[in-house]
Amino acid sequence: MKVCMFHLMPYRDLPADFDRRYNSAYIDPLWFDVADADKVGQYYNWTLDEMVYAAKAGMHGLCTNQHHQNVYGFMANPSLMGATLAKLTNGQDVAIIQIGSTLPSTNPPTRIAEEYAMIDCISGGRLVAGFPTGLPTDATISNGVVPLDQRERFREALDLVVKAWSAKEHFAWNGKHYQLPMVNLWPRPIQQPHPPIWIPGSGISSTAEYVIDHDHCFCNLNYFGARNAQSVVERYWELAAKKGRDANPYRLSFLQLIGVSETDEEAEEYARHAEYFFHNLLYTPPYYMAIPGCLEYDALALAMQNPARQVNLRSLTYKDFVERGFVITGSPKTVREQLLDGVKKLRIGHLLALLHFGSMPTELCRKNIGLFCREVLPHLEDLWDDEWEDRWWPERLRLKRKVAALAGAAS
């Protein structure tokens, strides 16, 4: 399997009374009341350093993402981060996973096709092209996209991007949402006809079905842990089987909060950062998440029939987060046992490890990365590869892994 470092780039020093002052991590917090631009400059640099450190420590991929107007994570343009990481990791066999730029809110979407092609060229063909539809707040409030248009724009934009990457001739795009007279993209990605495509989704929406139909990789960016994702992931695999797709675990990427310490007791060092994450950063009220139109009619009807268990994150403590499996923390042994269990049960091909969360200082993040890569990752990475090929991984990196494996077997 592949294990990748995921980073949200959150605000790490929120005031202690933040959760009493604001009812949402998104939209409401006022920059000048809460944030400091010098500090944020430090965070961006720490984030890049932590990602590069993770690559050197043995992570297979580095994941960036796009969010707006919030304290939870603000890589407002993930291509800026991805381009920097592509340059800083040149010569290393690590994938640059943009997961990624939001198509519905970028006009024209060929802008993202260009940025991704640039990253693929800079990195020497190491790009994974992730395409989120975007959180409701990001797309509709921060970027003004009509909620009911969000998914429609996403699909049209992705068709346009994929065509623009590989078309041999100029073409005109006369779409519903986008019109371009002569598309002839410069540059094109090294990976042809297109880099591997990953698409995040919640599993309830129509996204999972779209991903299976198009044979892309589905990323369940679920912040409540593998233990709480059974039903969503089961539904995904059932749908894949129904549509005649194989059970290749690499069809699925999954995010998990992880904190590794020397012993289970010492893992208490993650307590306040986990609480900061769930209380301050992840907390977004329903009126910002369930904006009318962001779910299509059928998905809306399904969601109303099976309402998500409403959990008041602010009423829970670190102990609850650990017990419920939202976060996996502990000694290397504890962490790898829980991860192996979850990964096998859900058939996760790409584990996206959120090794920085909340207010975690850079020293603790680096310790987490170091321990994880030395003590946990080696126990995970051989999973699946005897049986399945990762068709959703940059080809040049796939070949290098094969060569390395052969060399290992020969010696």
Add this chain to the structure above:
Amino acid sequence: MASFAERKLRLWQGRIETEIDVGGGGPPLVYLHGPWGLRSDRAFLDLLARSHTVYAPKHPGTSGGDHQAAHELDNFWDLVVYHGELFDRLGLEAPAIVGHSFGGMVAAEYAANAPQRVGKLVLIDPVGLWRDDQPVKNWMIMPEEARAKALFADPAGPAAMGFFGLPEDPKARIAAQVDFVWAQACTGKFAWPIPDKGLKKHIHRIVAPTLIVWGKADGVIAPSYAQDFAGRIAGSRVELIDRAGHLPQLEQAETVAGLVRGFLGG
């Protein structure tokens, strides 16, 4: 109570099915509902139907048989043209048009685009204009408590209870919840993110005698907007309604129906 019957029309080159509640008797009156669908307005329509033949079409996408219809209309201009076709097919030459909230924006824009096709115009707490000093609240992203206060002068009164109330039967309950959200989605398509889609440039073309009705406690779009509309529509008249918020036709149904019927001469 007047008896209403449902008519169905296939419009827009066969790609949209629209249900129209038709009832009452007398001169024709078209009612265009607001962002939350037609469901809550039926008692008010009964009052209007005493003197008029009421035609109450459901906004594209909110008819039971065609949830995807809003995807067939790309923008507000399409929506206005669609209404022209709808009225043609109903055989309405120059009906009175009553529009509430989002429906008021549609009614006003239609009356500006086809001035001769509207006999009289009634706008009840319409959106469609914008003032930076008094921004219209985004009704699609309001916390529940704030929403009740914005919509109703008495958020705990019978009108609010009826508006937010859900059926006991679990299936009907879910259907009502879905309808409530979906109606906002389908109307919101033409109003998001700011319900200022060009009416300010067209509104001077309205020639129909116009009545502007506003709840004094409207928390979505301030009652001061009544003068902004009135100042741009020649010869229009404003009526402010006591003890009513954004939905005066629910909170003060008799009063509003009386004013409308008086104005229309019914």
